[in-house]
Amino acid sequence: MPRQSSSIFAVSRPEIPVQSRPPSSIPARIFASCLTSVLVAVHYTNFGPLIPTLITDIHINSGQAGLFSTFLFLGLAVMYIPAGILADRYGQRPVLIGSSIILVLGGLLLPLFPNIVWVLACRFIVGLGSGAAFVAGAGVAASLGRHSSLGQGLYGGSVQIGSAMGLLVTPYLLSISGWRGSFLIWGILGILSIITWLFVRDGHVKPETKNITLGAGVRSPSVWTLGLSHMGTFGLGNAIAAWIAVYLSFQYGLPLALAATLGSLALLTGMFFRPLGGILIARNIIGAIPLLRLGTILGCAGVGLLAIPLHYPPLAIIGMACLAIGSTIPYTSVFNEAAQLRTVSKGVAQGLVSVISTPTVLLGPPLIGLLFEQTHNFTLAFGSIVLFGCVAITASFLAGPALKREAS
Numbered sequence: 317m318p319r320q321s322s323s324i325f326a327v328s329r330p331e332i333p334v335q336s337r338p339p340s341s342i343p344a345r346i347f348a349s350c351l352t353s354v355l356v357a358v359h360y361t362n363f364g365p366l367i368p369t370l371i372t373d374i375h376i377n378s379g380q381a382g383l384f385s386t387f388l389f390l391g392l393a394v395m396y397i398p399a400g401i402l403a404d405r406y407g408q409r410p411v412l413i414g415s416s417i418i419l420v421l422g423g424l425l426l427p428l429f430p431n432i433v434w435v436l437a438c439r440f441i442v443g444l445g446s447g448a449a450f451v452a453g454a455g456v457a458a459s460l461g462r463h464s465s466l467g468q469g470l471y472g473g474s475v476q477i478g479s480a481m482g483l484l485v486t487p488y489l490l491s492i493s494g495w496r497g498s499f500l501i502w503g504i505l506g507i508l509s510i511i512t513w514l515f516v517r518d519g520h521v522k523p524e525t526k527n528i529t530l531g532a533g534v535r536s537p538s539v540w541t542l543g544l545s546h547m548g549t550f551g552l553g554n555a556i557a558a559w560i561a562v563y564l565s566f567q568y569g570l571p572l573a574l575a576a577t578l579g580s581l582a583l584l585t586g587m588f589f590r591p592l593g594g595i596l597i598a599r600n601i602i603g604a605i606p607l608l609r610l611g612t613i614l615g616c617a618g619v620g621l622l623a624i625p626l627h628y629p630p631l632a633i634i635g636m637a638c639l640a641i642g643s644t645i646p647y648t649s650v651f652n653e654a655a656q657l658r659t660v661s662k663g664v665a666q667g668l669v670s671v672i673s674t675p676t677v678l679l680g681p682p683l684i685g686l687l688f689e690q691t692h693n694f695t696l697a698f699g700s701i702v703l704f705g706c707v708a709i710t711a712s713f714l715a716g717p718a719l720k721r722e723a724s
Contacts, residue, residue, distance in 0.1 A: 342460055346467050348516040349453040350474035352412060352509045356419065356446045356453075357478025358485075358502050359388060360554055361583070363439075364561050365486045365576045366495045373495065374430050378689040382682030385558045387436045389677040391443020392450065392670070397530065399448035400667025403455045409518040411452040416509040419445030423503015427496035442503075449509070451667050456518050458655035458662060465648055469594025472647035476586025479557055484580035487573040533660045533668040538653070538722045541715035543672025546650045548612045548708020551676030552619055553643025555701055557583060558681040560636075563694050567627060582636040586644035594648040604649035605716040611649075612712045614642030616705025623698035653715075657722050676704045 363370070363384040370381060395415070403411045422441030428434070457467040482502075489498040533539050556563075557579070564575035593611075596602045618639030621631055654665040680701045687697040 342463055342467075344516050345456055345460065345518065346463075346470055348412075348512045349456045349467070349471050351512055352416065352449050352453050353471050353474035354478035354481065355416075355506050355509050356449050357475040358482040358505075359419075359423075359442050359446055360385075360475075361479045361482035361557050362486045362498065362502050364483055364558050364579075365572060366490060366498060367562055368572065369490065369495050374432055374435065376432055377685075379682050379686035380432060382558065382685035383436055384439055385554070385681035386678050387439040388443040388446065389554075389674055391440040391445075392447030393443075393674040393678065395444045395447030396451050396667040396670040397664065398667075399451040400455075400661075400663030400665075401530070402448075402663075403452045404661050404663035407518055408452040408455045408459075409513055409516070411448055412456075412513045412518075413510055415445045415448030415452065416506055416513065417445070418442075419449065420503055420506040420510070421445070423499060423506060426503065427500045430496070445506075447670070451663065451670060454651050454666050455655075455663055458652060458666070459518070464652060464655075465594040465598035466591065467594075468648040468652050469591035472590035472593075472644065472651075473587035475647075476583050476590060476644055479554070479586075480580040480583035482580075483557070483561060483576045483583065487576050530664055530668075533664045536657065536660050536665070536668075536722060537718040538657055538715065539660060539665055539668045540672060541711045541718050542608075542650050542654055543669040544711035545608050545612055545646070545708050545715055546669055546673035547676050548705045548711075549608075549615050549643045549646050549650070551673050551680070552615045552701065552705055552708075553586075553639060554677045555680030555684065555704075556619060556622070556639060556698070559684050559688075559694075559697075562688075563622070563698075564632070567632070567694065568629065579636075582640045585637075585640045589641050589644040590647045593645040594652075597648055597652070604646075604653050605712070605719065608646040608649040608715060609709070609712040611642045611644075611646030612705065612708040614638045616642070616702060616709060618642055619698055619702050619705055623695050623702065625693060625695040653719055657719075659722055676701060680704070 367381045370376060399411050419442055422438045422445060426435055426438035453471060457471040458464050460467040486498050489501055560579035561572060561576040564570050564578055565572050593607055596607065597604050618635045621635030621638065624631060650669060651666055654669045655662040657665050683700055684697040687700060688694060
């Protein structure tokens with residue numbers, strides 16, 4: 317048996333795959349991973365409807381409000397790779413339990429002090445838990461054998477349900493319990509993920525491939541092209557989602573609660589399009605890479621339409637529809653293709669792809685807030701992040717040749 321590397325970046329395992337424990341049924345694993353996905357994703361958008369209240373209560377400006385998203389996704393970015401490595405070594409279940417505990421801890425601590433530094437620090441803690449849970453959950457979905465495309469699609473669709481719930485329910489929580497109570501309630505709900513994974517086994521299988529390191533992922537053109545493509549789908553969608561309620565309220569004079577409801581409906585459509593992407597791929601109706609290219613084009617077009625300075629509702633509807641489809645339907649393309657690379661282990665590949673996709677969600681929301689505050693419109697605010705979409709389109713067309721060289 318080969319000697320394992322002691323490097324913290326190594327994920328080497330024995331050559332013969334050994335299942336560490338009997339897995340729970342496939343429906344149980346899909347349910348548990350989707351529940352975790354929902355409880356993680358509510359934190360992506362739950363601050364959006366609270367922005368006007370937070371500006372008043374903790375004395376911040378619109379640019380600083382965008383940092384609520386930046387610090388969350390910074391935490392995600394920090395944990396993606398370590399979580400992928402840990403999941404490769406020990407299985408997804410321990411990572412999911414530990415990450416859910418971190419997420420709950422951040423949610424419980426956040427409302428204690430109405431101070432911007434404290435709140436952002438707690439958002440970062442929530443992000444740490446969210447990032448680890450996201451990668452481990454994607455690993456569970458990719459480990460479902462012939463059901464992996466459907467599982468990955470349902471897992472991704474659950475992200476959209478969670479994001480929509482964050483927009484839809486938070487205004488009502490605000491009216492009942494204030495902004496502190498809203499954050500507290502979302503934090504407490506994360507306990508459901510901990511309880512679920514205590515009873516569900518992930519069926520972790522030790523990798524057949526040996527001596528796979530983080531460096532192999534960094535050197536992989538497939539990982540980079542998939543990650544940059546994901547930046548223009550998932551990234552663009554979440555950057556806009558953080559501001560969509562404020563956008564609809566400002567642009568069309570809607571009450572904030574109604575604006576948040578309409579924004580959440582756009583996000584909810586993703587719960588259909590992400591599984592649909594998995595089904596289309598599984599049935600060979602369309603290839604993973606053509607679907608990825610379609611998604612990046614639609615996402616970029618959607619943001620561009622929302623940036624047009626016209627108070628014309630059909631334009632906003634079309635733009636939101638393009639963004640909703642483009643940011644969701646290629647999800648399975650990204651994470652299943654990353655999991656199938658021959659030269660990079662599944663956890664490392666999925667973690668790196670997630671890290672590479674983060675510039676849009678790290679820089680987009682505060683940039684939107686800053687430009688909106690200076691110009692008092694969303695033309696430049698939304699238009700400025702179309703550049704991320706253009707980069708993603710280019711990467712999606714480079715991904716095909718790269719994957720042909722590296723996929724098993």
